[in-house]
Amino acid sequence: MHMSWAGIGAKQIPMGKKAKVKDYGGPAGGWGALASTAKHLMFQGIPIKGPMTLMRNNQKHGFDCPGCAWPDPRHASSFEFCENGVKAVAAEATSKRVPPEFFTKHSVSWLLQQDDFWLENQGRLTHPMAYNPETDHYEAIGWDEAFARIGAGLQALDHPDQAAFYTSGRASNEAAFLYQLFVREFGTNNFPDCSNMCHEASGYALIESIGIGKGTVKLEDFHHADAIFIFGQNPGTNHPRMLGELRLAAKRGAKIVSINPLKERGLEKFAFPQSPVEMLTGGSTSISSLYLQPKIGGDLAVIKGMLKHIVAKNEEALVQGKPPIVDQAFIDRHTHGFERFLADIRAESWELIVQESGLNRDEIEAAAEIYLASPKVICTWGMGLTQHKHSVLTIQQVVNLLLIGGHFGRPGAGACPVRGHSNVQGNRTVGITEKPSAEFLDRLQQVFGFEPPRENGYDVVATIEAMQRSDVRVFVALGGNFAAATPDTPRTEAALRLCDMVVNISTKLNRSHLVTGKQALILPCLGRTEIDQQAMGAQMVTVEDSMSMVHGSGGINKPASPQLLSEPAIVARMAHAVLPHSKIDWLGLIQDYDRIRDLIEATLDDFHDYNQRVRQPGGFYLPNSAADLEWRTATGKANFVTAAIPTDLPMHRAEQNTAAPVFNLMTTRSHDQYNTTIYGLDDRYRGVFGQRRVLFISRDDLEILGMQAGQWVDVATVSDDGIERRANRFKLVEYDIPAGCIAGYYPETNPLVPLNALGDHSRTPTSKSIPVVLMPSETANDASAGKKTRKVLEAA
Structure with a gap:
């Protein structure tokens, strides 16, 4: 197998190895993580710049990690980053560049034959580029001409709904708010975004069950939980800083139950790189007290089995004249549908539970006993729960598991969906959704003086289908890699190629740039680590983590190219080109991002005193109604939702x-x-x-x-x-x-x-x-x- 190489000055350092499969006996983290960190900094040609950049990662006067959305304590502790956060920072701060000469040398057809690893590691984009279909090459273009082409392309549409505007979860609150404002003034709610492909099921399930589409825990709740149930999640790779919290919980005696079809090393044992004892002795901390491996898609059956055991134990206690083991006072005061829920659980057969879960009854009951012995329980999950046909119902059974014990509104307990991208939750909070609420649209109209569109827009799959029909003719992506991230790759790529125009706002080269419509533009933007200099000085942006903390992020590195614009600037200049009669001072807004935050504050009540609070140490917490035992549901209470165990999953025959x-x-x-x-x-x-x-x-x-x-x-x-x-x-x-x-x-x-x-x-x-x-x-x-x-x- 050939190696992949990267140029670092005159020296060539191989990144790939000879293909092999070898048992890994060590823990997650540890020396392996430190060695990987050094390797990636060298690979990107930043052996000195890299460590200096990392010193400001997740710091009060630094930048928010461009990786995952796991929160960091106080947003001010030294070395608050993980191995995969280092990879994200190193990839952005890389010394490698993709200038116009790169595209002169390589045709789009040739680039399409390269793998994703090779494309990613060519480096940072430096100039706006436009595709020339006659030569099959991208060519440099000036910013003014790029925005003029976008304006002409969007204004030529028969209707605004013939355009779709994708958003990556790494976009800041400021960029995302301007984006949704621009697009709604343009006249559409076509906002496919990365949430449609990951935690959409979490939001839908939680809104119906508890009235808010976010998790209810804070980071400090992990310090008080007696048991943590982890469903369909691999923190060792996807959000490694979570392992630090799990390690502390395990060391103080909390029970951790991991439920995952794959055995994942991060859920087995972890060596904390900042622990001298573990690093010097080769020791590690065991994470999971119980590790269950259900069949893929068997989680709903596992949870119903746990609930069946809990309900049976509760009824046994009542028959014996003992107090209930469920939190009956909480159930009576705060929930709806409990009797129907009980009937559903009683009717479920252990035979079906065992068959569909892939676990035996003893394993499921062992998990239920840990739950019963724990006064404070957190349930956390990832895409192992959200990317199934029955994901919504499965997550609602997780909520049932929490409700039956009253695990809301108390320290150390609650629901914790762990998001992916570093600001995917914040994007939704500031309006990136194809299904905006009437209240939000009313407020936009009140603040900005235009009538926003009221019809729901296209999500990701609906956008691809609309492109296939040529009902969407212009596609704009604020970050991300749409062609690679979406399902049914050949059909998605064919749909993109039918578009009149495809625009990608990006820091680095990816496959989506090579799946061109009749016109294609690449607009290179600043990264999270870079200084964003505007008319009123260096700017910060803000992000919201998985636990509803909002904090600032300011880059420290010189931009990879003087041609780069910030995401807010690109969005504002697009809006200025597309909406010549807008009453909004788009170009004035980007002179000082405090002005953007003032508009967010005027639109969203929870962002009161935004500019003041976000400058406080650690930022501020967005209120969570369910965590405060306020249920904004149709019933006015938290809802027990019943669900039959699915028997239509792909089976082994x-x-x-x-x-x-x-x-x-x-x-x-x-x-x-x-x-x-x-x-x-x-x-x-x-x-x-x-x-x-x-x-x-x-x-x-x-x-x-x-x-x-x-x-x-x-x-x-x-x-x-x-x-x-x-x-x-x-x-x-x-x-x-x-x-x-x-x-x-x-x-x-x-x-x-x-x-x-x-x-x-x-x-x-x-x-x-x-x-x-x-x-x-x-x-x-x-x-x-x-x-x-x-x-x-x-x-x-």
Whole structure:
């Protein structure tokens, strides 16, 4: 396998390794994390600049980490960053550049043949670029001309709904607020955003159950919890700073129950890099008191099994004349639907619970006993719960589990969905949604004097479908990598190519820049680590973390190019070009971002005294109605929601001796990536090095298939829409995962996710539950490959 290289001065440092699979026996964190940190700083050519930049990461007078949304204590502690945060900062502060000469040398067609790791690691974009379809090259363009083209393209549409405006969760509150304001004055609510593909189910479920679409805990609640239940989450890779809180909880005796199909090292043991004892002795802290591995999609059955045990124990206590073991006073005062909930739980059979969960009854009851022994319980979850057909109902069972014990409105207890991007929650708070409330639109009209559109807009999947019909003709992306992040990759790319114009606002090169419409523009922007100098001086932006804390972020590094504009400036200049008669002083707003925050304050009551409070140490907390036991639901109370255990999940049929067993595939990240951004080719904790096209599979399934670890297979989706979806050349890796379940990295597996495979209510792609079949890899020039695939699918 060839190595991937990066130029650092005259020296070439290899980043990739020879492809291998090797057991990793160490803990998460520890010396491995420190070595990885040094490697990535060297790889990006910033051995001195990198550490100096990191000293200001998550600091009061520094910048907010551009990685995940996990909060940091006080936003002022030294070295408050993690290994994967270092990768994000290093990738942004890199010494490598992608100037206009790069695009002169490389055609778009050639660039499309390169992998995502190679594209990401070419470096920072330096100039605005416009695609020339006659030469198949991007060419440099001036900012004024770029905005003029965008203005002309949007003004030429028959209706504003023929445009869609995507948002990445890394955009600041200021950029996101200006973006939604511009687009709504333009006349549409077409706001597909990254939330549509990750935690949409969390928001939908929580709003119905407790009246607010956010988690109810603060970081300090982890210091008081007696038990922490972790569903469908891999903090060691996706938000490693969470491991520090879990370590402290475990050391003081809190019980941690991890419920995840894959064995993840970060949930087993962790060596804290800032602990001299653990680092010098080679020690570590055991994290999980109990680790359960249900089948993919079996979480709802697991939770209902826990509830069935709790309800039975409660009824046993009442029969014996003992006090209830559930929090009956809380239930009576604060909840609705309890009797219906009880009837649903009583009617559920243990046979079905065991069958659909993939666990035995003793395992589920052991988790329930930990719950019963814990006065203060936190339930936390990630995309392992949110990217399924039944995600909303599953999350509502998590809420039921908390409600039955009264685990709201008390320290050390509550619901904790852990978001991905560093400001994905803040984007929603300031108005990035395709379904805005009437109250929010009324306030926009009151403050800004225009009538905003009232019809709901397109989410991500609806946008792709609209592009396929040519109902969306202009697509603008504020960050992100839409073409790679979305499902059904070939169909998504084909839809983008039908657009009249595609505009990407980005810091670095990615695949979406190469999937061009008839016109395409790349608008390079400042990164979070860079000084944002405007007319009134250096500016800060603000972000909201997963636990509703809002704080400031100010860059410290010289911009990668003098041609870069900030995201707020790009949005404001677009608005100025598109809306020549607007009453809003768009260009004046970006002279001083305090002016933008004043407008956010005027629009959203929770942001009162915004400019003053965000400058306080640690920022400020946005109030949470459910945490205050205020239930903004239709019933005026927290709602118990009932749900039947689903029996329509992709099942393993090997025991039936079919010609092609159907497996349930979940997409996942490697340790060297963040969403679609590929920092390296290793997945250290899972023992995979120098490669990405792998599938994790159990030993039992290898035996059933008559295959061996290391064998190459092709993967095809089992679907009923008549479309053949296939991804070729994946290496089988034996792993601790339930039989019938396999896992692979995205975006490589995204072509297998059907566009119409969506979660009920949330419309989130079901990327964690894809029915597939495996077959020995075909050679690239085998003309009969498609025919063979169809035969296997027919057998399935």
